[in-house]
Amino acid sequence: MTDGERRHPAWVSWASSVGVLAVLATLPFVLKSYHLGIATQILIFAILAMSIDVLAGFSGRTPLCHGAIFGTATYFVIYSVNIWDLPLPAALLVGVAAATVLSAVFAILAVRVSGVYFLLLTLALGLVVWGVCLRWSQVTGGENGLRGDLRRGALADIKVFYAIAAATSLFAYIAMRRFVNSPFGLTLRGIRDSESRMASLGYNVTLHVFLAFVVSGFFAGLAGSIYAVFNNYVSPSAVALPQSVQGLLMAIVGGIGTLVGSYVGAALIIMLELFVSAFTERWQIVLGSVFVAIMLFAPEGIVGKINQLTRRHSQSKNTNP
Amino acid sequence: MSNPPKPLLDLTAVVMQFGALRAVDVAAMSIAIGERRAVIGPNGAGKTTLFNTITGVLRPTSGRIAFDGHDITRQLPHRRAKLGIARTFQITNLFPTLSVMDNMKLALRGLKPRKFSMFGDGALTAEERSIAEHALGMTRLGERQSAIVRDMSYGEQRQLELAMALSSTPRLLLFDEPAAGLSPAERTIVAEIVRSLPRDITVVLIEHDMDLALGLVDYVTCMYEGRVLVEASPAEIRSNATVQDVYLGKARHHA
Numbered sequence: 001m002t003d004g005e006r007r008h009p010a011w012v013s014w015a016s017s018v019g020v021l022a023v024l025a026t027l028p029f030v031l032k033s034y035h036l037g038i039a040t041q042i043l044i045f046a047i048l049a050m051s052i053d054v055l056a057g058f059s060g061r062t063p064l065c066h067g068a069i070f071g072t073a074t075y076f077v078i079y080s081v082n083i084w085d086l087p088l089p090a091a092l093l094v095g096v097a098a099a100t101v102l103s104a105v106f107a108i109l110a111v112r113v114s115g116v117y118f119l120l121l122t123l124a125l126g127l128v129v130w131g132v133c134l135r136w137s138q139v140t141g142g143e144n145g146l147r148g149d150l151r152r153g154a155l156a157d158i159k160v161f162y163a164i165a166a167a168t169s170l171f172a173y174i175a176m177r178r179f180v181n182s183p184f185g186l187t188l189r190g191i192r193d194s195e196s197r198m199a200s201l202g203y204n205v206t207l208h209v210f211l212a213f214v215v216s217g218f219f220a221g222l223a224g225s226i227y228a229v230f231n232n233y234v235s236p237s238a239v240a241l242p243q244s245v246q247g248l249l250m251a252i253v254g255g256i257g258t259l260v261g262s263y264v265g266a267a268l269i270i271m272l273e274l275f276v277s278a279f280t281e282r283w284q285i286v287l288g289s290v291f292v293a294i295m296l297f298a299p300e301g302i303v304g305k306i307n308q309l310t311r312r313h314s315q316s317k318n319t320n321p
Numbered sequence: 322m323s324n325p326p327k328p329l330l331d332l333t334a335v336v337m338q339f340g341a342l343r344a345v346d347v348a349a350m351s352i353a354i355g356e357r358r359a360v361i362g363p364n365g366a367g368k369t370t371l372f373n374t375i376t377g378v379l380r381p382t383s384g385r386i387a388f389d390g391h392d393i394t395r396q397l398p399h400r401r402a403k404l405g406i407a408r409t410f411q412i413t414n415l416f417p418t419l420s421v422m423d424n425m426k427l428a429l430r431g432l433k434p435r436k437f438s439m440f441g442d443g444a445l446t447a448e449e450r451s452i453a454e455h456a457l458g459m460t461r462l463g464e465r466q467s468a469i470v471r472d473m474s475y476g477e478q479r480q481l482e483l484a485m486a487l488s489s490t491p492r493l494l495l496f497d498e499p500a501a502g503l504s505p506a507e508r509t510i511v512a513e514i515v516r517s518l519p520r521d522i523t524v525v526l527i528e529h530d531m532d533l534a535l536g537l538v539d540y541v542t543c544m545y546e547g548r549v550l551v552e553a554s555p556a557e558i559r560s561n562a563t564v565q566d567v568y569l570g571k572a573r574h575h576a
Contacts, residue, residue, distance in 0.1 A: 175440070178440045179439055179440060181443050182438055182439050182440055182441050182442070182443055183426070183430060183435050183436055183437075183438045183441060183443050184436065184437055184438055184439040185439075185443070186419075186423060186426060186427060186430075186443055187427065187430075187436050189416070189418070189419060189423075190416050190419070190427045192418075193415075193416035193417055193418055193419060194414055194415065194416055196378065196398075196414060197410070197414045197415065197416070198399075198427070198431075199377075199378075199397070199398035199399045199402070200376055200378075200398055200399075200402055200407070200408055200410075201399075201402060201407075201427060201428055201431030201432075201485075201489070202399050202402030202403050202431035202432045202489075203399055203427075203431055203436065204397075204399045205399070208436075211437075211439075215439065
């Protein structure tokens with residue numbers, strides 16, 4: 001952790017890590033397979049949301065193309081198993097590599113702009129991918145998509161797959177946390193705060209944002225690859241704009257710039273969607289109202305709000321002993 | 322100066338045009354290695370715009386800027402920083418959501434390969450810590466290392482601007498009104514810091530406070546409407562009638 005972020009004593013972070021691991025380890029024994037599937041989905045989408053947070057929360061550039069990067073990995077994994085007959089581990093690597101290359105191409109085009117121009121440019125780039133997936137039907141299956149057969153052998157057991165997804169998600173979280181707290185991560189936060197000052201200190205802002213974009217795309221691709229195995233099916237909706245928006249919403253609702261918030265956001269949005277849609281067809285109204293409420297009362301997101309409250313609490317304790 | 326030393330910074334016919342406004346039109350200006358130079362002039366004289374062309378924030382419309390013999394007229398700001406040009410900003414330009422020490426880290430690592438360490442430990446090395454603590458001590462911020470910049474007072478933020486400039490080891494240091502808006506006590510700190518800089522660092526200072534500026538420098542450039550009006554020693558500047566007309570006229574009551 002950097003000096004600016006040390007807000008909890010060490011035992012709190014140890015205790016919470018042990019607690020989270022204990023909960024993750026107990027879930028397969030207490031949840032039915034349907035609910036374990038939901039937990040798996042949350043763990044996968046949290047990776048996507050965190051990859052967006054690396055750019056939106058730490059580099060000050062909000063992307064709307066990560067659904068396309070995520071879905072590209074999904075397409076590549078299923079395609080390389082179906083058509084190229086690759087073994088699954090190799091197919092997963094192909095998926096991640098394809099997403100990383102795509103994000104490098106996107107980055108070259110988008111890093112020179114910021115703010116709303118960055119948002120719109122990445123949105124347009126994502127739409128291009130969607131258009132290709134929809135129209136190039138010989139390869140992508142068009143609207144019908146591609147059906148895979150990836151959950152063979154032990155993977156057919158949701159408990160086994162849950163364990164793999166949980167391990168991947170934990171790895172992604174630890175790696176991204178390490179990334180944002182590294183010297184390079186600090187330069188990203190510097191760029192978020194003042195690009196002109198960074199340039200005058202000798203930082204090549206464009207290069208740093210490019211690298212951040214590629215790292216972020218790598219993790220979005222990791223999420224998309226695992227999702228291919230989970231879902232066993234991919235269609236243009238996997239690369240469509242709503243996917244990008246949903247990932248961004250998860251990061252924002254949980255708390256932009258917190259990483260952990262992505263888990264809270266992913267859990268909230270996925271569970272709300274499933275549970276509310278069981279009661280009413282108008283579930284999107286409920287979801288919308290929840291977003292409005294969060295933006296009004298906790299614009300920094302749920303985890304962001306909690307951090308703010310605990311910091312204020314510890315400050316008032318320090319000033320009035 | 323009978324035998325002028327080799328110039329570190331050399332401007333030839335530098336023009337910066339914004340539409341119909343010729344913000345900077347400097348025929349020639351040359352600053353020697355180790356020199357202390359003040360750039361004075363009324364508001365709108367083009368002082369900050371001149372700094373922006375030297376640091377690369379703006380590309381001059383025409384003319385040539387040479388630094389240590391290299392033509393840097395078209396180089397990007399971060400390239401010029403690599404050559405050894407550092408600056409402070411007239412309008413405070415810090416990293417507001419970061420702590421004082423994180424601001425210092427960014428200043429220290431701007432020219433170091435460590436800034437690219439993606440999964441490495443972000444903690445300060447012993448060497449970085451000693452440079453940072455020395456610079457923070459000089460600017461009276463030694464006790465504020467973990468304060469978040471946006472929570473600090475304006476004066477403290479100005480002090481951090483200076484600490485960051487001190488922590489890199491530039492060859493040319495440009496101060497853009499370092500004492501603007503500060504109390505007399507804080508101005509003394511600024512003067513002390515500028516005076517304490519090693520003599521091999523070349524310093525150019527924009528400053529409105531004449532007593533402060535003229536006490537710190539060897540030579541003064543007075544600008545007016547984008548042009549160099551007078552270049553002279555501080556003593557000559559004080560008694561120069563043209564300078565008084567354009568610049569000191571308003572302040573004559575306390576001179």
